[in-house]
Amino acid sequence: MQLAITEARKGIGLTSPNPPVGAVIIKGKELLGKGWHTQAGKPHAEREAIADALGRHEKDILQGATIYITLEPCSSHGRTPPCTQAILDAGISHVIYGAKDPNPEHAGCAEVDLKAAGVSVTTGVCEQGCQQLIRPFTKVQQTGLPWVILKSALSLDGRITRAPSESRWLTSPASRELVQQLRFECDAIITGGKTARIDDPSLTLRSANLPKKKQPWRMVVTRGTKSQLPANLHLFSDDHADRTLVQEGGDLHAALRTLVEKGCNSVLVEAGGTLMGAMLEAGLADEVAIFYAPMLTGGPNTGFAGSQIEWELRDQHFSCIGDDILLRASIKHPV
Amino acid sequence: MQLAITEARKGIGLTSPNPPVGAVIIKGKELLGKGWHTQAGKPHAEREAIADALGRHEKDILQGATIYITLEPCSSHGRTPPCTQAILDAGISHVIYGAKDPNPEHAGCAEVDLKAAGVSVTTGVCEQGCQQLIRPFTKVQQTGLPWVILKSALSLDGRITRAPSESRWLTSPASRELVQQLRFECDAIITGGKTARIDDPSLTLRSANLPKKKQPWRMVVTRGTKSQLPANLHLFSDDHADRTLVQEGGDLHAALRTLVEKGCNSVLVEAGGTLMGAMLEAGLADEVAIFYAPMLTGGPNTGFAGSQIEWELRDQHFSCIGDDILLRASIKHPV
Numbered sequence: 216m217q218l219a220i221t222e223a224r225k226g227i228g229l230t231s232p233n234p235p236v237g238a239v240i241i242k243g244k245e246l247l248g249k250g251w252h253t254q255a256g257k258p259h260a261e262r263e264a265i266a267d268a269l270g271r272h273e274k275d276i277l278q279g280a281t282i283y284i285t286l287e288p289c290s291s292h293g294r295t296p297p298c299t300q301a302i303l304d305a306g307i308s309h310v311i312y313g314a315k316d317p318n319p320e321h322a323g324c325a326e327v328d329l330k331a332a333g334v335s336v337t338t339g340v341c342e343q344g345c346q347q348l349i350r351p352f353t354k355v356q357q358t359g360l361p362w363v364i365l366k367s368a369l370s371l372d373g374r375i376t377r378a379p380s381e382s383r384w385l386t387s388p389a390s391r392e393l394v395q396q397l398r399f400e401c402d403a404i405i406t407g408g409k410t411a412r413i414d415d416p417s418l419t420l421r422s423a424n425l426p427k428k429k430q431p432w433r434m435v436v437t438r439g440t441k442s443q444l445p446a447n448l449h450l451f452s453d454d455h456a457d458r459t460l461v462q463e464g465g466d467l468h469a470a471l472r473t474l475v476e477k478g479c480n481s482v483l484v485e486a487g488g489t490l491m492g493a494m495l496e497a498g499l500a501d502e503v504a505i506f507y508a509p510m511l512t513g514g515p516n517t518g519f520a521g522s523q524i525e526w527e528l529r530d531q532h533f534s535c536i537g538d539d540i541l542l543r544a545s546i547k548h549p550v
Numbered sequence: 551m552q553l554a555i556t557e558a559r560k561g562i563g564l565t566s567p568n569p570p571v572g573a574v575i576i577k578g579k580e581l582l583g584k585g586w587h588t589q590a591g592k593p594h595a596e597r598e599a600i601a602d603a604l605g606r607h608e609k610d611i612l613q614g615a616t617i618y619i620t621l622e623p624c625s626s627h628g629r630t631p632p633c634t635q636a637i638l639d640a641g642i643s644h645v646i647y648g649a650k651d652p653n654p655e656h657a658g659c660a661e662v663d664l665k666a667a668g669v670s671v672t673t674g675v676c677e678q679g680c681q682q683l684i685r686p687f688t689k690v691q692q693t694g695l696p697w698v699i700l701k702s703a704l705s706l707d708g709r710i711t712r713a714p715s716e717s718r719w720l721t722s723p724a725s726r727e728l729v730q731q732l733r734f735e736c737d738a739i740i741t742g743g744k745t746a747r748i749d750d751p752s753l754t755l756r757s758a759n760l761p762k763k764k765q766p767w768r769m770v771v772t773r774g775t776k777s778q779l780p781a782n783l784h785l786f787s788d789d790h791a792d793r794t795l796v797q798e799g800g801d802l803h804a805a806l807r808t809l810v811e812k813g814c815n816s817v818l819v820e821a822g823g824t825l826m827g828a829m830l831e832a833g834l835a836d837e838v839a840i841f842y843a844p845m846l847t848g849g850p851n852t853g854f855a856g857s858q859i860e861w862e863l864r865d866q867h868f869s870c871i872g873d874d875i876l877l878r879a880s881i882k883h884p885v
Contacts, residue, residue: 373708523849
């Protein structure tokens with residue numbers, strides 16, 4: 216299943232509105248085939264793995280084989296025919312999957328269908344890892360809102376600005392490269408009107424180290440109107456201007472729902488303290504990715520502004536990125 | 551030398567105004583004796599190690615032996631006779647030390663005296679580790695001001711307060727136990743008038759896991775006068791009330807000089823954001839010990855208030871303490 220998870224990861228950032236999924240087929244100790252879902256509308260991971268196996272082996276090799284899939288196979292007709300049928304057609308005799316379909320209408324249906332056809336089914340293997348892969352998809356399915364990651368770069372006393380005499384950047388080139396990775400993994404990037412005006416960010420994918428991908432949606436959330444923002448900002452005038460949206464009136468829920476309508480499962484927020492604080496206060500944030508630069512900077516500009524709140528973080532993971540520390544953690548929502 | 555450093559560490563927090571020092575005597579592959587400086591006025595580490603060796607071996611065992619000392623031995627008469635003489639008297643033939651005496655009047659004198667008497671001398675072994683042991687002593691010798699450690703407990707967005715409905719403490723019991731260790735290692739604890747008034751801290755050593763030690767000096771730095779602080783605060787009314795000082799008028803330099811006069815080399819600041827920021831802005835802080843609790847809390851109370859500054863941190867060391875992360879780092883002073 217770890218191998219299937221590794222396959223699935225290749226699709227992170229590419230598959231929305233579908234989730235990333237990976238599949239591996241074995242028989243005895245032999246790995247027959249593997250595959251991952253590359254893009255909505257393209258074959259699902261199970262079909263990719265079956266095709267991979269059949270491309271390299273005799274036609275009947277899959278008789279009696281076992282398939283590991285990170286997510287319950289689909290059992291209904293979507294853009295592609297149901298994968299349960301493909302599994303039956305291939306003659307696979309044992310299906311092992313990690314996460315159940317988060318859509319309550321489909322959850323468990325594959326298990327019933329496959330068992331009825333005489334296929335052995337095991338569920339919940341490496342469930343946590345498999346569920347983590349599809350958190351954004353699950354959130355959209357269950358709430359109609361996307362998975363929101365707050366990305367910030369802070370000094371170790373929680374500020375986002377340096378003294379005017381210093382470099383614009385708090386964090387190191389290595390951290391900024393990792394921000395590219397984060398952008399790649401998300402379907403949209405939100406920033407605030409103030410940040411758009413002051414920093415004029417482009418929010419593009421610029422790294423030569425990442426696969427090619429369509430520019431993620433860019434969304435400016437402003438308390439005012441679009442006409443109050445300078446038309447010559449990069450966001451409105453560069454080659455990806457058609458990928459920029461504006462949410463007027465500062466309505467965060469409306470902004471997020473618009474992005475879900477565009478097919479986004481995951482959204483990265485790269486903004487100043489006010490918008491970050493508003494996302495937290497509204498209970499809309501799911502995860503943080505905070506880069507801490509090795510300095511204390513003081514001053515009025517905190518990375519998370521707003522009133523006294525309290526969000527507990529869990530699954531904290533700290534790593535060294537150049538001279539900086541990156542914290543990734545989930546935000547624990549009140550039950 | 552690592553063994554000598556381990557010996558020296560036993561004295562951290564106990565030796566001021568002297569530095570912690572450790573010594574180890576070997577001959578061939580045999581460890582003959584070891585010792586550490588336990589308290590000002592008591593024998594220096596070299597004498598402790600010599601006494602240890604002589605207590606366990608024949609009288610002439612030290613002839614031709616080698617002594618490792620973390621700090622250059624003293625060569626002048628202080629509260630105790632010079633250790634260089636004790637080394638010569640013992641017949642030790644090779645002296646290896648790590649850090650030079652930071653007092654420019656004494657630095658290198660031991661090397662000259664010992665070589666003149668026919669003893670072989672090696673200097674600068676494990677120099678960084680040996681110098682780190684005596685940073686507080688060195689700072690007092692060179693500037694007349696103590697080594698200042700800013701200790702704070704923050705949320706991951708840099709705040710020091712939680713929502714009123716929550717526990718008083720941001721950090722875990724494990725972190726608070728480590729604060730006891732920090733207090734133990736310092737000679738004085740500074741807090742601000744506002745913290746004294748609002749939190750009424752006792753700033754005592756309460757851990758059962760630490761050796762007994764005299765209560766460190768407690769210093770309240772207030773912008774007002776002592777008479778404006780409630781007389782029934784723990785600091786003024788508990789069993790250690792005679793160990794509480796007040797610096798009126800908010801004069802940080804005067805507060806620190808007073809503590810040096812009392813024999814303090816190292817000072818822990820446990821205070822709110824205003825005093826922390828003032829210490830930073832005045833360039834008086836040398837080190838930070840920041841506990842980060844796994845939460846975002848927002849609100850107005852930052853751990854380091856004050857104007858936009860920029861202090862680079864170096865030798866950053868992060869460790870997991872219960873659910874918290876402890877950052878220890880030195881503050882890089884402009885050259």
